[in-house]
Amino acid sequence: MIILAATPIGNLGDASRRLVELLEQATIVAAEDTRTTQRLYAALGIQNRPRLISFHDHNEKQRAPELVELAQTQDVVVLSDAGMPTVSDPGYGLVAAASAAGVEVTAVPGPSAVLTALAVSGLPTDRFAFEGFVARKQGERARAFAALAAESRTLVFFEAPTRVAQTLADMATAFGAERRASVSRELTKLYEETARGTLEDLAQWAADGVRGELVIVVAGAEATETSPDQALAQVRTLVDGGVRLKEATREVAAATGLSSRDLYQAALGAR
Incomplete structure (x- = not known):
């Protein structure tokens, strides 16, 4: 079968016993970055040395048939660098191919930056939409935000620290300066921080620079007509x-x- 395994997004203490046992027994591991996976093995004190197969965004289409064929007779563990494979990480194409071939797919759940940031945001969690990484080009970003301006669900985005201030300012323009939001950085790590406020406030907060891996959570639009x-x-x-x-x-x-x-x-x- 194909086994999608979630890995820590920062704190190694979040590695579950089930994940450790899986990595100790695995014979084939498809890894987003084999060097990152080797460091994870070392950090967790695991002596097992499985066959590591590079599996990332740029080779997923080519590697998926090989991995599906291997999974016909043995377990193939799939790891991204952090969090759950397929969630803004490689794996979707592989799961689709495995399903089409009748190969079983399961998951070892664990840490998720999306759910962690949502949980600590202080914003509604009953309905939400994950929008992935914000578009880099201004026109594409503006088009995406305009399409989401009336979305009533809480929105979750990934963004790079070098672009977060501009993105928050663009969100304030598209969604309204008073729309509530949060920015979480370095989740589960030593310098974890979550800033909460309006989009205008957060844009000002980020203006002097923000470091670390970031997740932006934005409240959904209220049930009122757009003026x-x-x-x-x-x-x-x-x-x-x-x-x-x-x-x-x-x-x-x-x-x-x-x-x-x-x-x-x-x-x-x-x-």
Whole structure:
């Protein structure tokens, strides 16, 4: 079978007994980074030396058939560098291929940066959506945020420390400066920190620089209609990101229920 195994996201003490036993017995391990996996074995004091197969975003398509074939007769353990494979990490294609081939897939659950950040955010956890890494290009980022502006579920994002201040500022523009949010950094590590406040407050907090691995959690939109002024601000954000005005007004209109024609005329008048 294929065994997806969650590894610590920071604190080695989060490695479960089940994970340690699995790694002690494994004969084949497909690892996102074999060097990281070797360090994990050493840190956990595991003497077993399985066959390590490199398995990452750039070779998943090529490696998946080989791993599925191996899993026909023996267990294949899949590890990402931290957290659960397939969750913003390699593995989705492999699971799909294994399922199609009738190979059993199971998981050894464990640490998750998404769920940990959500749990400590102080924001609603009953309904949420994980959006993965924020787009790097301004236009793509603006388009994504505009599409999510009316989303009522709590939103979870990954972001790099070098871009977090700009991302929070862009979120404040798209979602509203007063939208509640949190930023967690270095989860489960020595310098773990979670900052909470409005998007405007957090953008200012991050302006001087933030270090470490980051997770942003943003409250969902309240069940109120988007005002024309708010919709117009979303249009401006998209246009500033390189989206054509007509396309921007169509996207915002679709997300808010407002008239695309009225938005277009208002945007022209505001120029």
